[in-house]
Amino acid sequence: MTSPRKTYIIANWKMNFTPGQASLYLQRLSNRVQTSRDLQVILAPSTISLQPLSLQINRRQFKLAAQNFYWRDFGPYTGETAISQIRSFVDYAIVGHSERRYLFHESEQDIAAKVAAAIRNGVTPILCIGETSFERKNGETKSAISAQLHEGLHDISAEDVDKVIIAYEPVWAISSTKNARPAKPADIADAQDLIRKQIARLYGKATAEKISVLYGGSVNADTAAGYLAIPGIDGLLVGDASLVGDSFCSIIEAAKRYQE
Ligand code: PEP
DSSP states (O other): OSSSEEEEEEEESSSOOOHHHHHHHHHHHHHOOOOBBEEEEEOOOOHHHHHHHHHHHOOOTTEEEOOOOBBBSSSOTTTBBBBBHTTTTTTTESSSHHHHHHHOOOOOHHHHHHHHHHHHHTOOOEEOOOOHHHHTTTTOOHHHHHHHHHHHHHTTTTTTTTGOOOEEEEEGGSSSSSTTTOOHHHHHHHHHHHHHHHHHHHHHHHHHHHHHEOOSSOOOOTTTHHTTTTOOOOOEEOOOOOOSHHHHHHHHHHHHHHHO
């Protein structure tokens, strides 16, 4: 049975592609991909590419997401970009990605402030949460996910919470983690169940049914369909495999087949 919620396929290009390369990628993708009302394909390029791609992109076909931003709206913060400065280019923004948490030491407070800043600026935050390998080995998977969800949504009212997308990304299943390994569908199903139960406790059952939960660990053209078939999973946040047009197109095709 297909989900009543939209399916999202998100390309997180991370720190790859110049604006010229990003533009060429978008041009080729636009010629190959047909999307639908129920399938949202989102591209998350580096901040420097957001403005030029926003002029090129057909927003009925694809949307743009920021990979990062600072939570204040303006001020003396050298080197930072506020979501208020880029909100006209993007519809979505990734927040709390494990590379930001662990390489750039973003705290739960930073992440909560970014989720709130995105909402305040009319941008949909994609809040990434997930346990590390250490936490999983120590039986702390549930407490890690619950704590990140609780903290990340700290400043979000019941009225706004269904504007947030949650991406479950077990850190040990992401290609940038040493010795990364694929997550089992049963583990992802358990995590999405836990996420929805906690949303239900915090905001009510109807909200838990409405909110989109994506899988944000590694996928590729061969594994995407299997992950999309997990009940309650509404799409994929793709890293490495989104850098190659052919594999990203295959993932989008898998999502379309899943919807049929
Ligand atoms: C990610 O960083 O969210 C991710 C899924 O990366 P990769 O696909 O490269 O594992």
